[in-house]
Amino acid sequence: MSAPAPGIGSRLKGLFSQQYAWGIVALLLLLAVDVIKDPSYLAITVNPTTGNLSGNLIDILRQSAPVLMIAVGMTLVVATRGIDLSVGSVMAVSGAVSMQFLSTAPNTAGSAFAALGMGLGLALVLGLVNGVLVAWVGLQPFITTLVMMLAGRGIARVITGGQNTAATNDAFRWIANGTVLGFPVVFVIAAVLVAAVAVLVRRTALGTMIEALGINPKASRLIGIRPGGLLLSVYALSALLAGLGGVFATASVMTVEVSRTGLNSELDAILAVVVGGTSLAGGKFSLTGSVVGALLITTLDKTIVFLSIPSAATPAFKAIVIVAVCLLQSERVRGWLRGRRAGRAPAQRPTPPSPAPSHSSPVAGPGGEPATSGSAGGAGTAGTDNDQKAVNA
Amino acid sequence: MSTTLTRPRPTAAQPARRGRGSLLDALPTIASVAILLLMFVYGEAAYGKIFQYNTISNLFINSSYLIILAVGMTFVILTGGIDLSVGSVIAVSSLTGVFMANAGLPVVIVIPVTILVGSLFGLMSGVLVQYFNVQPFIATLAMMFLARGIASIMATTPVRLDDDSSFRSLSEPIKLIDGPKTNDLVVTPSVIIMILVVVAAVLVLKRTRFGRTVYAIGGAENSAGLMGLPVARTKLWVYLISGTLAGLAAVVYTSRTGIAQNVTGVGWELDAIAAVVIGGTMLTGGYGFVLGSVVGALVIGMMTLLITRDGTVPPEATTIITGGILLVFVLLQRVVLLRKKKKA
Structure with a gap:
């Protein structure tokens, strides 16, 4: 991006300093492709009798609800230098338990609530297991959640006995297919929850603490942030939201496909997070x-x-x-784009500069072991820091 | 193997941390050997017919592709990386191989190309990891989905290898010991390939400069760089090796089953990681051995065998059991690491 003129240049720079600007551009491009194929693609019609909106854009909003849920959870997990690969399996588990319950329960709103509660409850339990293993046992997040991804799919299969359980419940179905003020219920729920999470993390110190933990676990520990509870909460929240996403995904067809529900969803969530400009190296995150x-x-x-x-x-x-x-996030390519040499040293990930980047070595995987680095670092890690600086110098 | 040269951690100067293959270091490997033996004994006692030529032969024949995958994964994990793409790469490779073989191309062309498809994906992962600083699991996750998507574009239904294809000759049994009835000790060319791969990997890791660099990178990448070791080249190579071996595993697997599908190899990356971790290789890199991964792969193969023999364990539970075993061993590693820190 070579700036054409100072005024426009700085404004462009302001817009593109938000990394998700590229996401918006890509979104518009995709819609443009659709419009070229079918000029009436973007049309939204209002059903005169029910007042429901319908059209491709509304469909996109409806379908985006499960992805929104897991993406928000994933954003917070990634901000702590973690990753949650189990979201897809958790979706399948919560969908499976609700469908299994509803397949025998009476067709009432009460059993819909019970099914929702059971799905979310089990998802929360799985999230707490992830959280405990990461926060207190100190396992690497990606291996912990990889195990949960593997086991979760198995748990979903065991719950339904390997079947794709289907059920009928009008209230439960309404969650996915109903409308509120013309908008799909799922999207309204998702939007409200996203807003709630945003208020929770941005209007309290929680978001800043999560970012501090992700930017530098050791320093955040030194200023008095205890990582345990924070990590446990983000993994629990991620699983809880994934559980809700699973309910959304199964309620629309009222069937859980144990081997397909939520399959590859972790990719969707990671994709949403990186497109949104949250660095996978942790630290600053952007829910928008x-x-x-x-x-x-x-x-x-x-x-x-x-x-x-x-x-x-x-x-x-x-x-x-x-x-x-x-590639766009990598320093090397950014260097090329700026028309400068990226430098002799291996490009750093776009983490904000921190006094002691003890875990920013590329080999450390997804954040190394955030839970222990604060307590057990000591002289050893300080040595690594010096090495790191020496290499970068 | 674990001298200060191969594990140059900042605190490696302290004598407690460089015991040559200390008991603590080898604890996970010892545990996995014990588990394997226990599985054999339990299987023999509970179901019988385990200590037999044909059972043992089948264990090796059925595990050969997983062992090859695990060997490749060992290289990557030793550098502290991970390769999640191997399962999907197998799907693309085997589809390529079957299509080419069915088109009548000679097997001397088909097999190298099948392997090279794997190398190509490995190369892409390696370039992303090394030159663009993408985290290994993200880069290989992207390759995993890219490969799976490409496989799905190639075919969404199972493709059968022609019955008379010479591709299948890799799985022709060769009798070593002719036992009574079907109880023979047999190997297939695939098993021989697997053994060659294992031997080569052991030699490369133990006896070559490249192998020592692999350990050094896993121990402390920055220090390895400061020592003048070719970090970038080596990291690229380990992903290339992992991809190539995934291609080879695809050849072995396809020759045995004769079928290629876009869903072949779903979850195999987890089996391979589990095999490596069970075998005692540290997920953080820097410590482990190829032979341990072989034991790990055999543990998984044996588990499948026992579950099949038992018949009462629902097949749905297999993934839970694999996940559980993986978790136990990761926890064991954690304990070992904490103990070491205390000692240091």
Whole structure:
């Protein structure tokens, strides 16, 4: 991006300093492709009798709800230098337990609530297991949640006995297919929850503490932030939101497909997070960005189907988007884009500069062991820091 | 193997941390060998017919692709990385192989190309990790989905290898010991390939400069760089090796089953990681051995065998059990690491 003139240049710079600006551009491009294929693609019609809105844009909002849920949870987890690969499996588990319960329960609003409670409850338990293993046992987040991803899919299968359980419950179905003021219920719930999480983390010190933990676990520990509770809460919240996403995903078809519900959802969530400009190295996060990312993914999904490309191929397109975004985030490519040499040292990930980047070595995987680095670092890690500086110098 | 050269951690100067293959270091590996033996004994006692030529032969024949994958994964994990793409790479590789074989191309072309498809994905992961500083699990996750998507574009239904294809000859049994009835000790060319891969990997890691660099990077990447070791080149190579071995595993697997699908290999990356971790290789890198991963892969193969023999364990529970075993071993590693820190 070479700035054409100082005034416009600085304004452009202001816009593009928000990384999700690229997400918005991509979203508009996708919609443009759709419009070229079908000029009336964006039309929204109002049903005169029910007042319901319908149209492709509304469909996108409806479909984006589960992705929004897991993306918000993932954003907070990623901000702590973690990752939650188990969200897809948790979706399947919560969907499975609700469907299994509803398949025998009476068709009442009460049993819908019970099913919702059971799904969310079990999801919360799985999230707490993740959280305890990461926060107190000190396991690497990605291996912990990888185990949960593996086991969760198995748990979903055991719950339904390997069947794709279907059920009938009008109240439960309403969650996915009903409307409020013309808008899909799922989207309204998702929007309210996203807003609630945003208020929770931005109007309290919680968000700042999460960012501090992600930017530098050791320093955050020294200023008195206890990582345990924070980590436990973000993993629990992520699983809880994933559980709700699972309810959304199964309620729309009233069937849980144990091997397909939530499959590859972790990719969607990670994609939404990185498109939104939250660095996978942890630290600063942007919930707005993740919302943009979630909408982009849903639009991508819908566009691929619309262009009659086999939907089994969607992962390939998403992978390309992920690679592109990761490349854009990498210092080396940014250096090239700025027309400067990226430098002799290996490019740093776009973490904000911190006095002691004890875990920013690329080999440390997703954040190394955030829970222990504060307590057990000591002289050893200080040595690593010096090495790091020496390499970067 | 674990001298100060191969594990140059900042505190490695302290004598407590460099005991040559100290008991604590080897604890996970010892545990996995014990578990494997226990599984054999339990299987023999509960179901019988375990200590037999044909059971043992089948264990190796069925585990050969997983062992090859686990060997590749060992290289990556030793540097502190991870390769999540291997399962999907197998799908693309085997589909490529089957399509080419069915098109009538000679097997001397088909097999190298099948392997090279794997190398290509490994190369892409390596470039992303090394030159663009993408975290290993993100880069390989992207490759995992890219490969799966490409496989799905190639075919969404199972593709069968022609019955007369010479591709299948890799799984022709060769009798070593002719026992009574079907109880023979047999190997297939695939098993021989697997053994060659294991031997080569052991030699490369133990005896070559490249192998020592791999350990050094896992121990402390920055120090390895400061010592003048070729960190960038080596990291690229480990992903290339992992991808190539995934291609080879695809050849082995396809020759045995004769079928390629876009869903082949879903979850195999987890099996491979589990095998490596069970075998005692530290997920943080810097410590572990190839032979441990072989034991780990055999533990998983044996578990599948026992579950099949038992028949009462629902197949749905298999993933939970694998996950559980993986978790136990990761926890064991954690304990070992904490103990070491205390000692240091």
